[in-house]
């Protein structure tokens with residue numbers, strides 16, 4: 442029961458016309474609700490009312506962290522949400538288009554009803570932001586939601602479905618953990634992911650071991666070899682989705698090495714990560730340089746090299762890549778992989794461009810700190 446308003450309301454009694462007061466009211470949670478009203482003369486009547494839901498056009502999404510000086514507001518877009526879910530589904534390999542549409546539809550419906558999410562009345566600044574971005578004189582946005590709240594809402598929609606456990610984890614690794622926005626913390630390391638994972642899946646072993654001291658960092662100069670030294674052909678093993686006899690020679694085929702495709706896959710693993718462009722460039726350069734001199738490589742060599750490099754560069758991107766490449770089907774495998782990062786951390790790998798490298802070497806003579814920063818590559822793996 443909602444506490445009835447004590448004062449006389451504007452609604453007048455249909456029999457005598459006097460102002461009435463609300464004596465009873467049902468919870469207005471399910472859209473429609475019922476109220477009982479009484480006038481001073483004791484006439485009683487009931488009204489059925491509906492909480493008005495917002496329309497798509499009226500809701501703006503406020504992006505970014507709190508640090509931004511000017512708010513960025515874009516209209517709520519189901520297509521955009523669907524795209525973001527598809528991005529996470531890419532890593533899980535299980536969410537199909539229909540499922541993604543269903544989650545989006547449910548999430549949008551909840552947003553419009555303000556269910557499990559706070560619809561705030563848009564303030565002047567936010568309306569101006571919409572006007573700027575849409576170039577509309579009179580934008581129809583009346584409410585705003587924070588994009589981080591939408592991420593939480595989608596998480597809770599997925600929480601209701603047992604079969605969406607893995608997609609839920611991968612969605613979190615992409616969006617809840619993103620650390621490329623100013624004013625938003627995100628996750629930098631495996632520990633932060635584990636805290637979220639344990640809170641979200643309480644049946645998992647909740648122990649987070651202490652991280653073993655990370656071995657010394659390795660510096661890599663990007664652009665050591667020319668692209669014409671990249672491998673030109675790749676042997677692909679065909680995977681069968683069903684368990685069967687061991688793969689024979691016929692299960693392999695040879696294809697041209699597709700650099701743009703490889704580049705895209707590394708960039709996807711690093712999507713929404715801090716410094717993503719440099720990290721992707723560095724990982725690709727590191728892996729392909731390690732393969733130089735091998736004209737024919739296998740997809741396993743590429744996968745191994747990429748995982749090894751990502752593990753040194755960005756733990757959250759690594760967990761996405763490991764879950765996909767190793768085809769994890771259950772959440773505990775991701776947990777084990779994250780715990781492995783604490784028990785057996787890889788040496789950090791940091792990238793320098795040719796110019797940065799030279800600047801470091803120039804200052805090395807008169808500055809000890811500079812000397813350390815310009816420590817040449819000690820070794821790298823031949824993959």
Ligand SMILES: [Zn+2]
Nearest residue numbers: 454457480484
């Ligand atoms: Zn009356």
